[in-house]
Amino acid sequence: MVEQIGRDMPISKIGITTYTILFYCILPFALIRLLYRGIRAPNYLKRWPERFGFFSQPVSQPSIWIHAVSVGEIQAAIPVINALQARYPDTPVVVTTTTPTGLARAQAVFANRIITGHLPYDLPGALRRFLHRIQPKIAIIMETELWPNLFEQCAQRTIPIVVLNARLSERSARGYQRFTTLTQFMMQRITWLAAQNEADGHRFLKLGLAAERLSMIGNVKFDQPVSAAAIQQGQTLKATFGTRPVWIAASTHEGEEEQVLASFHTLKQHATDLLLILVPRHPERFNRVADLCTHQKWHVARRSLKQKVSKNTDVLLGDTMGEMMILFAASDVVYMGGSLVPTGGHNMLEPVALGLPVITGPHTFNFAQITQQLITLKVAQQVNNTNELTLAVTHYLQNPILRQAAGAAGLQWLQKNKGATKKIVQHLSEYLT
Numbered sequence: 243m244v245e246q247i248g249r250d251m252p253i254s255k256i257g258i259t260t261y262t263i264l265f266y267c268i269l270p271f272a273l274i275r276l277l278y279r280g281i282r283a284p285n286y287l288k289r290w291p292e293r294f295g296f297f298s299q300p301v302s303q304p305s306i307w308i309h310a311v312s313v314g315e316i317q318a319a320i321p322v323i324n325a326l327q328a329r330y331p332d333t334p335v336v337v338t339t340t341t342p343t344g345l346a347r348a349q350a351v352f353a354n355r356i357i358t359g360h361l362p363y364d365l366p367g368a369l370r371r372f373l374h375r376i377q378p379k380i381a382i383i384m385e386t387e388l389w390p391n392l393f394e395q396c397a398q399r400t401i402p403i404v405v406l407n408a409r410l411s412e413r414s415a416r417g418y419q420r421f422t423t424l425t426q427f428m429m430q431r432i433t434w435l436a437a438q439n440e441a442d443g444h445r446f447l448k449l450g451l452a453a454e455r456l457s458m459i460g461n462v463k464f465d466q467p468v469s470a471a472a473i474q475q476g477q478t479l480k481a482t483f484g485t486r487p488v489w490i491a492a493s494t495h496e497g498e499e500e501q502v503l504a505s506f507h508t509l510k511q512h513a514t515d516l517l518l519i520l521v522p523r524h525p526e527r528f529n530r531v532a533d534l535c536t537h538q539k540w541h542v543a544r545r546s547l548k549q550k551v552s553k554n555t556d557v558l559l560g561d562t563m564g565e566m567m568i569l570f571a572a573s574d575v576v577y578m579g580g581s582l583v584p585t586g587g588h589n590m591l592e593p594v595a596l597g598l599p600v601i602t603g604p605h606t607f608n609f610a611q612i613t614q615q616l617i618t619l620k621v622a623q624q625v626n627n628t629n630e631l632t633l634a635v636t637h638y639l640q641n642p643i644l645r646q647a648a649g650a651a652g653l654q655w656l657q658k659n660k661g662a663t664k665k666i667v668q669h670l671s672e673y674l675t
Contacts, residue, residue: 283524293363336359385405404433461659476571487517488574492519492588493588509635513639520560546561576600577635616652
């Protein structure tokens with residue numbers, strides 16, 4: 243293995259140098275994109291020096307560094323962070339994200355227990371400044387954030403690079419295979435990779451990861467704690483709806499709300515008291531989705547404005563952050579977004595943990611194995627279009643016993659798959675002692 247790395251290294255160095263030059267060339271466009279996103283979502287303009295390695299918060303001693311790109315990865319990291327802080331209470335934990343929503347979620351969950359910031363752009367100088375500032379004992383990357391210069395700068399400092407809860411769809415694997423030299427360059431610098439399942443692990447092996455650096459640990463999202471407070475708040479909210487049936491469409495994307503609302507229009511013809519909770523995935527789209535609902539003559543209550551749901555309310559717009567579990571707990575049936583459009587779907591474990599049946603579209607390549615397992619167990623149902631979505635929602639709403647059976651099967655499945663966090667933290671002790 244060492245000899246092979248040595249033979250590949252000159253070509254890899256040329257590859258990463260070319261990559262870095264290209265990154266510098268596109269940097270102006272990245273900044274323009276950041277500005278554009280900042281116009282729509284002003285939080286993108288905050289703490290921007292961190293994106294160039296000028297980390298704003300003091301780190302007084304060597305730290306445990308965890309990078310989780312956005313909200314979903316932060317959620318996955320919660321049990322790992324809790325376990326590491328319990329085991330190493332005197333070691334500061336630094337958590338970086340790429341998005342303001344991820345940063346906000348980390349701050350909401352952990353408050354002052356961790357140090358938070360944005361990961362710099364993948365440029366050598368920015369990363370040197372960042373790593374010098376936070377002094378990491380270990381670099382823990384959640385799921386699939388593979389950056390050549392980041393891995394190289396860590397390797398130069400002999401900082402172990404660990405990829406946790408790693409997942410890699412067939413689609414993403416094909417993308418990495420187009421850049422074989424650069425991908426192998428990164429794979430050679432990974433100290434340990436804990437894959438969610440065998441299929442993900444084998445894809446990393448095909449990209450050049452050494453077999454001795456791979457473990458099939460399982461998914462830490464199964465170990466996520468369910469907030470009793472969130473459940474109570476959700477039940478309290480649901481009580482304000484009276485006896486109305488509640489359908490939630492969660493984490494929807496561009497082009498998806500139109501399909502959900504078309505289905506809702508059909509459902510309302512037979513279930514006039516049905517309430518839709520609509521939760522767009524990205525905050526910058528909240529106002530546009532509100533306008534879409536209003537344009538279609540739906541009576542909308544906005545969660546962000548603390549507007550109450552009356553008997554005339556058709557849609558409760560979940561335009562807040564960090565309240566998804568509350569809104570799930572206030573619902574009877576879940577449609578998980580990002581799946582009627584080719585986004586790849588989103589994590590279905592949260593509603594399953596609340597004993598809810600889940601409906602998903604055909605595009606679930608980000609969570610293919612979990613989706614298939616839930617469909618097989620009849621915890622979830624897959625639909626291909628608006629008509630099938632309408633039938634699935636109707637089916638669940640009209641059959642409370644079916645909903646209960648699906649929920650019970652989901653909870654049992656979750657319990658069987660717990661335990662990845664304990665195994666991971668035990669392995670990480672090799673690098674933190």
